[in-house]
Amino acid sequence: DTGVSQNPRHKITKRGQNVTFRCDPISEHNRLYWYRQTLGQGPEFLTYFQNEAQLEKSRLLSDRFSAERPKGSFSTLEIQRTEQGDSAMYLCASSLDLPGTPLYEQYFGPGTRLTVT
């Protein structure tokens, strides 16, 4: 099975440290999304890529957050100078976008749970 994978699954860090998460999408998918989910809430959109181009960033994505998708394959999400408010589940999803065809659904990975102490 080649679903969306995310690493690490869990990360505990001290406030002020930098962390980086990785997402590997389904191989033929050209779109990749990042969402954040806090306890008791639905996922909130952070950013998305079409191939290697970052097309949209949410206002939730402060300047401490940066995402990349080099070569249009895997993606990384880095948080600098972590704060306790960054504690959440970070979800990655991918989908296939083909010109002239309807939107395809997003498939989600298992998430990376970040705890900032």
Next chain:
Amino acid sequence: AQKVTQAQTEISVVEKEDVTLDCVYETRDTTYYLFWYKQPPSGELVFLIRRNSFDEQNEISGRYSWNFQKSTSSFNFTITASQVVDSAVYFCALSSFGNEKLTFGTGTRLTIIP
């Protein structure tokens, strides 16, 4: 701005009962998509269904059925003859044509009591 409201925070039913999860949405777009996702205790969001705004036909898939009503901006989800494995948090979501980021509701936690 888009918004999805799932007013039912938690629902508990006895196994084999039918249960309906409500979803009400707000959007100014004329073309949009609606989704339901399931999040079991393992945490991974599982896609259940996608609906286009121009297709109001109801859909049935096994024990699952969906009722889309544009007039009331609702997209409700019914599970028939519920099973313990249906216990999960269910999210309704919305996206616009041409901007595929998902706007999720706050979810409904469904517990099926054996």
